[in-house]
Amino acid sequence: MQEFDMTILGSGPGGYTAAIRAAQLGLKVAIIEKDKLGGVCLNIGCIPTKSLLKDAELVNKLKHINQHGIKAENVSFNFEKIIKRSRDVAAKSEAGVKYLMKKNKITVINGFGKFNKDKTISVYDSANKEIEKVKSKHTIIATGARPRQIGDIVFDEEKILSSTGAMMLKKLPDSMTIVGSGAIGMEFAYFYNALGTKITIVEMLPKILPVEDKEISDVVAKGFKTSGITIHTNTKFEGVEIKNDKVFTKVSGDFSGEIESDVVLLAIGISANIHNIGLEDIGVELYKNGIRVDKDYKTTVDGLYAIGDCALINPEGKPWLAHVASGEAINCVEKIMNLHNHDINYDNIPGCTYCHPQVASVGLTEEKARAQGYELKIGKFPFSANGKSRAAGETTGMVKLIFDAKYGELLGAHIVGAEATELISELVMLKSLEGTAESIIKTIHAHPTLSESILEAAGVAYGEAINI
Template sequence: MASQYDVIVVGSGPGGYVAAIRASQLGMKTAVIERESLGGICLNWGCIPTKALIKSAQVFEYIKHAKDYGITVQGESEADFGAVIKRSRGVADSMSKGVQFLMKKNKIDVISGNGKVKPGKKVEVTGADGKATEYEAKHIIIATGGRARQLPAAPIDGEKVIEYRKAMTLEKRPDSMVIIGSGAIGVEFAYVYASMGTKVTIIEFMPNIVPVEDEDISKELAKNYKKMGVQLFTNSEVTKVDTSGKGCVVTAKTPEGEKTFEADIVLSAAGVVANIENIGLEETGIATDRGKIVTDDYYRTSTEGYYAIGDCTKGQALAHVASAEAIICVEKIAGLPHVEPLNYNNIPGCTYCTPEIASVGYTEKAARDAGYELKVGKFPFTASGKAKAAGAPEGFVKVIFDAKYGEFLGAHFIGANVTEMIAEVVAARKLETTGEEILKAVHPHPTMSEAIKDATEAAYGEAIHL
């Protein structure tokens, strides 16, 4: 294995491995450094295996409601929790092997160990045997990702107070669980465990669950989760978790006063923090701010020859953001013409609970606060033939346009498979498509996606199906 490269990437998540592949495609000799498994947290412990868990939960829900579809299932259905976990891990393992194949296909050297950047465009890698080896590159890309945020009131012990990795590998389904935080991680695991029979309580510090979403989306998800039996406490703060007994006793300040909750397991899902400690930033002179590496629009750090992408930088902590940043960073390094900075206001956000959530652009409140006069349209899936036929009438599509010029300011979906629909709006906004043009774009019937056109018709006072 060589010791000198054009590009070395530290970390092989959806930012790191994409950067390595694009660099190799552009003719650069490339290496990637990874201390665990190729694919990083997203592929091994996040995006992919959680979706496998959610699919198992959805199948179980289908079986429990088979009579609604005219199908009789003999006997009691039961979720084999161990088998569900095993399937999820198998999906993750197969995807990691896929990344291994891509590394070989693109002739990228994979270096196992802990990477630490050093002055002079060098990276020191310490292997499992404790031996350190130094490598040099013209360009070094830091893609070290993030990890679960630790809360002072709920220190993670890996047994009773756990984070997402442990939540994916529990040997036994807990009878009860308190989830701290209602972002994507919190509500996705809430659905998985509640659907399989766990009594779930969510405690959220902000006024609404899924607090980054449009307020109408938050209210709709809250309604659905309460119907499932999930207890929700918003405007609430966990002040203590006592693990001295058999289970956990959680103390929280709520609008109704101090409350205590008993549970077998507490899942801390209060966001992520960047992995930037002990990777050589100080020695290399790379600037940080509020726990993130500082970069320009092309991911150059304050030290020439060093770059940073993904969750360790200021952008949204999303896999597709890391991948987009990776390509922009590498193409700028390669000197390709017309490389555009990423528009962080046109990044789709997807949450894979049931019903799913997908959004892009301004929320209604943010658009009004920005001074826009709006045209807002909503179309409920109760009026969608495809949704009714699928037995999934929950949720709606909400679209937001600038009343003056028709600019597509934002869209907010909640319902079955809406994460597969949001890309239409992302592309439309990228192409500066107006509301009038959406009205004239023929959408296929019957589909869930035609609700985008139906909602646009509602925004323009032309609703046909409402």
């Protein structure tokens, strides 16, 4: 049996970040991983999908390159090479995590970890043979999550796809039905539509990107429809059937009937990886879709902690995001080491969707702010009025800022358009500092930049905008 100061179960953004921070603080650390280092995010999630989306962006740019005075003829793409490039990017990311483990002298144990009743962890190989046993003073569970299944429908990853299958298809489908219009569904819709696949999106709620501000969702919906994507909102998924090599997706609601396509992608959320790892045997209390933890990430068992997608501070949930897991990892380790008692403010977590146009937001939507009783000052500035946007030919979208009218504090920030996911961090920082519109207006922004749209949006809210 090996003994460690801290053991982490799972090596995704939460797990490997926790391992590194613990090692930096002088602990003897082990990390147990059943698959590839880096977890879903680096291998079959955040990173490889951004490779796919970049290639889709390039294809789209080439379609409209004539407006820049450039002539491009007989442009083609190789779908297999696009998929391969994303896998190469994932492999390099995994290699990077391996290097970080070695650099920080972290012991990596490959295998499936399961808790024993004495809180030790047995590690099993693919043949279910015990290959190692680990004892630890502190253990952090960071097992992440997997794509959520609907009923008894099984992902065969050929016709019925999860996000994993959608990023590794061997052949470009002529048509695809996507159930769910959150970030995953929207990103794959953009990717495959750019390559010529006929896309139909099914969303049970009244708008796509349900967690985003309505005006932002409307901009994306308009752009998607213009690009040829069919969107059915207020439409419920009822089932799926494969007949004659085609997939028939049954739906009801505003649109009822069957949607025929080559493949269907079910992108309706995730399920936490909390079962079959011995948690029930040692008395860890579970919610329906996560491990119950307190604000210090402690489970109901002493010495055991949980972070990331598998952990819930309350049963209502939290954002399922890699950067949340990384932030919780550092916070958890530092609390274990009694470095501070700082709690993460989950209202200040940015959300990003990397379709085109991009979407990024932090804080309250206009709808939620009004529902909470705030009197608001709202500033909206379109990218069509921004010089850098016009020069780049990227005029779709806007910046929308929501302020508390009484104190001027930023309550919510919403961006749709080019580089939205890069622009949002300025506003996340401002909101974290409880900043106001004046903080933005009195800060000189470089010219010409897309970020001037943030300055102008704040100005609009208070009647001080210059360029609109």
